[in-house]
Amino acid sequence: MRSLLLIAHGSRRETANREIRQLTAQLAERLGESFDHVGSCFLELAEPDIPTAIDDAVARGARSIVILPYFLATGRHVAEDIPAIVGEKQTQYPQVRFRTAAYPGASSEILDLLAALARSVPD
């Protein structure tokens, strides 16, 4: 079983966390052929946290978990915090294959997206 976990920062504003959950639901629809389960979790300020979401995926039978950091730059969260938490879970579940996808800010498409957003503001 193959699981995808979108990891977002988490916010004190519940609206922001709800955005992430809605995006995850859309992503699950889109990726139904590639992943058996698509979930989201938060580094801080919202639930579930990353360890809980990984435990849940493993309890569902995940043998492969793809971590997708929903971040825009390689700050401490992407470079240190998330790898540390995932590394601990890899130790706890040696039978599960953990892999981490590139974060959106590392994608060349982000430039197209920003250019489109900037151009869409009328002069």
Add this chain to the structure above:
Amino acid sequence: MRSLLLIAHGSRRETANREIRQLTAQLAERLGESFDHVGSCFLELAEPDIPTAIDDAVARGARSIVILPYFLATGRHVAEDIPAIVGEKQTQYPQVRFRTAAYPGASSEILDLLAALARSVPD
């Protein structure tokens, strides 16, 4: 004169801030026909901060400033902090037209981007 300011969160890791500056340079190349000046600034932890970048744009002669929040969800930063800072500057510079573009997380293309990142991880 028309100016575009990409506003990022800012990080303690200088690598992350450098990513933003490189992205801004690429964006400037891409948007040369639409904007006379493209700059970036940071909400916290890195320089320039938002007021300094706006002062700089106005000093360069900007009559129109488009704010592009480089964030993925409408957390406090997008919903409260950035509008408050920009609002103060709008009061200080009533002759300048400030507008705020949609943030990348609000774009429908972000879903395509995430799906592509997830699919790019081999099984």
